Amino acid sequence: MNQEQLQELIDKVGVSELEKAIKMRKSKLSYMNVFKDVAIQREDFKSVNDQHETTKLLPFYDIGGPYARKYQIEDVGWNLGLREVHTKLYYGDVHDNIRKLVFSLLGEKNGKRLDEDELKFARSAYVKFKELYLNLYDLRLMELE
Incomplete structure (x- = not known):
């Protein structure tokens, strides 16, 4: 759809009706x-x-995510060192x-x-x-x- 066709649709249907149709389409379960x-x-x-x-x-x-009893060591970054992380998921x-x-x-x-x-x-x-x-x-x- 080009700019002219879009403008024709807006003029024909009206802005509020077009907005309502778009809102209904977005709220439909998919x-x-x-x-x-x-x-x-x-x-x-x-x-x-x-x-x-x-x-x-x-x-x-x-x-x-879920707590893991066994931790892993992770680099914090920016030369701040390491920390224990208790999750893998x-x-x-x-x-x-x-x-x-x-x-x-x-x-x-x-x-x-x-x-x-x-x-x-x-x-x-x-x-x-x-x-x-x-x-x-x-x-x-x-x-x-």
Whole structure:
């Protein structure tokens, strides 16, 4: 669509109607945004970690995912030295694993071919897997104490 065609469309339909159509298109559930508001985040790990002595004193930047008892040494950079890091997985890795598990329930690899009702199911299943994962992670930290 060139500039003239776009202007004709705006004149014909009206700005407010065009904005409404774009907003509806953006808010429609798709495989690209199905987990947008429910995806596991760093803050989810922080809320669990803050409940346990083992992990509560670790710096926020250190725990971007599940706590690992065995740490690795990481260079801080800028000649500031080394530090212990207690995580090898980050929340994005956990999100990808849950996402793949959910799509596999529906027989898909990435969800591109799912209908809206299947995407709603995928979103619901993701929330349940996320809750289960965080509960099991909490249980693991309790056992470490």
